[in-house]
Amino acid sequence: MKAIYILCVRQLKRYIRSPARIIGSLGQPILFLVALGFGLRAMFARAGNGDYISFLSPGIISMAILFNAVFSGIEIIWDRQFGFLKETLVAPVSRLEIVFGRMLGGAIVAMAQGIVVFLICLLAGFRIVSSPYLPLAIVFMFMIALLFAGIGTVFGSVLQDMQGFPLIINFLIMPLFFFSGAIFTANGLPAALRIGLRLNPLSYGVDGLRGALINQFAFGMKTDLAVVTILTALLLAIGSYFFSKIQL
Amino acid sequence: MSEMITVQDLVKNYGEFCAVNHVSFTVAEGKIFGFLGPNGAGKTTTIKMLTTVLDPTSGSIRVNGHDPTREQKQVRRSFGIVFQDPSLDDELTAYENMDLHGILYGVPHGERVKRINMLIDFVGLGDRKKNFVKEYSGGMKRRLEVARALLHNPRILFLDEPTIGLDPQTRNHIWSYIQQLSKEEGVTVFFTTHYMDEADRVANDVAVIDHGKIVAQGAPGELKERTKCANLEDAFIALTGHAIREEEANATDRMRMMGRAWRGGGRR
Numbered sequence: 207m208k209a210i211y212i213l214c215v216r217q218l219k220r221y222i223r224s225p226a227r228i229i230g231s232l233g234q235p236i237l238f239l240v241a242l243g244f245g246l247r248a249m250f251a252r253a254g255n256g257d258y259i260s261f262l263s264p265g266i267i268s269m270a271i272l273f274n275a276v277f278s279g280i281e282i283i284w285d286r287q288f289g290f291l292k293e294t295l296v297a298p299v300s301r302l303e304i305v306f307g308r309m310l311g312g313a314i315v316a317m318a319q320g321i322v323v324f325l326i327c328l329l330a331g332f333r334i335v336s337s338p339y340l341p342l343a344i345v346f347m348f349m350i351a352l353l354f355a356g357i358g359t360v361f362g363s364v365l366q367d368m369q370g371f372p373l374i375i376n377f378l379i380m381p382l383f384f385f386s387g388a389i390f391t392a393n394g395l396p397a398a399l400r401i402g403l404r405l406n407p408l409s410y411g412v413d414g415l416r417g418a419l420i421n422q423f424a425f426g427m428k429t430d431l432a433v434v435t436i437l438t439a440l441l442l443a444i445g446s447y448f449f450s451k452i453q454l
Numbered sequence: 455m456s457e458m459i460t461v462q463d464l465v466k467n468y469g470e471f472c473a474v475n476h477v478s479f480t481v482a483e484g485k486i487f488g489f490l491g492p493n494g495a496g497k498t499t500t501i502k503m504l505t506t507v508l509d510p511t512s513g514s515i516r517v518n519g520h521d522p523t524r525e526q527k528q529v530r531r532s533f534g535i536v537f538q539d540p541s542l543d544d545e546l547t548a549y550e551n552m553d554l555h556g557i558l559y560g561v562p563h564g565e566r567v568k569r570i571n572m573l574i575d576f577v578g579l580g581d582r583k584k585n586f587v588k589e590y591s592g593g594m595k596r597r598l599e600v601a602r603a604l605l606h607n608p609r610i611l612f613l614d615e616p617t618i619g620l621d622p623q624t625r626n627h628i629w630s631y632i633q634q635l636s637k638e639e640g641v642t643v644f645f646t647t648h649y650m651d652e653a654d655r656v657a658n659d660v661a662v663i664d665h666g667k668i669v670a671q672g673a674p675g676e677l678k679e680r681t682k683c684a685n686l687e688d689a690f691i692a693l694t695g696h697a698i699r700e701e702e703a704n705a706t707d708r709m710r711m712m713g714r715a716w717r718g719g720g721r722r
Contacts, residue, residue: 209558216543219546219550220546224545288540288541289543289544292537293543293602296507297530297555298526298531298558298559
């Protein structure tokens with residue numbers, strides 16, 4: 207247990223100590239928020255869908271969490287080649303403790319970034335709606351973070367070097383984000399895309415977070431919570447499995 | 455005297471390539487054992503298998519009486535290691551790196567603080583212990599890694615080219631401490647090096663490995679006698695030949711290149 211705690215603390219320290227990284231990873235969500243939010247706001251309202259900033263903000267928060275969480279997993283590659291991973295792998299603690307410490311630390315960092323983005327969304331005009339589901343927002347944020355820290359851990363454990371990194375970002379993470387309902391609703395999408403959106407784990411995280419914050423659900427709170435919980439547990443297990451198979 | 459490390463018929467294949475080819479040796483408790491060989495001979499691969507991070511293809515290993523493939527925890531508790539590549543967390547301070555290590559190895563708080571301060575002072579980093587490791591030079595990192603490897607009072611110390619990039623003063627300082635540890639506390643030392651004078655001076659026994667096979671084994675004096683050479687370096691060349699080895703760049707080397715390009719040079 208102490209190992210989980212100290213490895214988690216390590217990641218939080220690294221996060222707090224690198225303001226450049228904090229600010230750097232805010233760039234992309236802010237760009238999406240401002241460009242899409244203000245760019246498409248009028249059109250969205252004219253189509254009778256209400257305030258676009260309010261619709262978009264939960265998606266942008268999810269995006270920040272998604273990228274940071276995946277990256278925390280991919281960092282294993284870097285750590286493995288030069289750094290610190292070897293030190294943990296020869297220590298007399300189980301791989302499970304190491305990978306849980308890492309995933310937990312990565313998820314907390316990703317969530318912290320999500321909260322920073324949430325505050326920025328408020329500045330941009332995002333207004334939350336008071337509802338009984340509001341406390342669930344933090345639950346959904348944490349679940350999204352853990353889920354994708356698990357996915358990142360799978361890649362971080364399997365890949366030998368960073369060459370595959372752009373591949374993962376462009377062919378997995380970006381599509382997951384775009385087709386998650388983060389920036390548009392499923393209504394009016396071609397059938398294939400609608401199915402894709404339904405199969406995308408992030409869709410349920412985004413929908414849950416949006417529902418908690420502005421009380422607008424596409425799938426329903428129970429469905430979102432159930433799907434996200436099961437997938438998170440599954441991905442944590444898969445991530446741990448691949449991590450435990452690492453050989454140097 | 456009991457055997458601290460026993461290796462029998464150890465084999466590691468990577469596809470067609472045989473990195474370690476039926477290697478057998480033993481290291482007695484309290485001895486300093488030098489594992490010598492040209493680049494790509496199989497030294498690091500062997501250390502990885504001894505230290506539980508790589509599974510052998512076949513063969514048997516006992517480290518402190520335990521099998522690294524099955525009794526990993528017992529084996530891991532037995533040794534401290536200085537890797538060939540740096541393995542510190544650059545974003546943490548020297549003290550934090552040590553403290554994290556102590557916690558992972560279950561060293562109780564009081565003893566941890568005492569030993570960290572003692573060891574950091576010993577490697578001459580006492581007044582820099584609150585600095586981030588990224589501000590350290592290559593030599594300072596190396597010293598810190600040696601201190602860290604000793605923190606949990608290991609029975610065996612693995613050193614994979616521990617003195618690379620160190621000046622003669624630091625090398626001497628570290629080796630004399632390691633010799634003292636081996637003599638007074640009976641710590642077994644297993645090291646690799648390219649400095650033959652170093653091996654000649656400190657090792658009780660050496661094994662020379664080439665192309666994955668052990669080509670000679672014994673005390674440095676015996677090898678010199680057998681090859682009729684005046685020093686161990688000549689004996690080493692007599693045993694392994696003059697050919698310069700080609701090593702394929704592996705993932706680590708490629709990452710190192712990227713690291714240099716991103717961070718503006720220097721050994722990290």
